[in-house]
Amino acid sequence: VQLQASGGGLVQTGDSLRLACANSGRTFSLYTMAWFRQVPGKEREFVAAITSNGANTRYSDSVKGRFTISRDNAKHTVHLQMNGLKPEDTAVYYCVADRTLDRMIRQQGIERPRLWDEWGQGTQVTVSS
Numbered sequence: 001v002q003l004q005a006s007g008g009g010l011v012q013t014g015d016s017l018r019l020a021c022a023n024s025g026r027t028f029s030l031y032t033m034a035w036f037r038q039v040p041g042k043e044r045e046f047v048a049a050i051t052s053n054g055a056n057t058r059y060s061d062s063v064k065g066r067f068t069i070s071r072d073n074a075k076h077t078v079h080l081q082m083n084g085l086k087p088e089d090t091a092v093y094y095c096v097a098d099r100t101l102d103r104m105i106r107q108q109g110i111e112r113p114r115l116w117d118e119w120g121q122g123t124q125v126t127v128s129s
Helices: none
Strands: 003-006 009-012 017-023 032-038 045-050 057-059 067-072 077-082 091-098 123-128
Touching: 003 091, 017 032, 017 091, 017 123, 032 067, 032 077, 045 067, 045 077, 057 067
Parallel strands: 009 123
Antiparallel strands: 003 017, 017 077, 032 045, 032 091, 045 057, 067 077, 091 123
C-alpha cells in the first residue's frame, strides 16, 4: 500500500483543516488506518485511528472532540477533519496503515508507532496564535 497525505497548511487558532490520505493499493479496505503527528525533536504522537470497515474509531485525549477520522473504502481515502485548531496541533501529520490492528482499536498500545507497518509522507500543519 502506498500512502499520500495532503491538505496541510498554515491556519490561525480556531480554524479548520481537512487532511486527506489517498491509497493506491487495491486492498485498502483491509487496512486499519490512522494519523500520527510529529514535532521536530519529539516522538511521533498518535492522533486517531479507524478500523478497516469504518465502524470504530479511537482518538488521543488531546484531539478528542475536535478531530474526526473517517474513510471511504470505495475511493481508497481516509480523512482527518480538524476543527478548533490550536498552536499545539502544529506538526507534520502522517497517514499510516496496518492490516492487523482492528482488534486493538480499543486496547492500550495502538498508540505505539512501531506497531504500524505502512507510513506515508507527511503533510505540514501550522497553527499560528
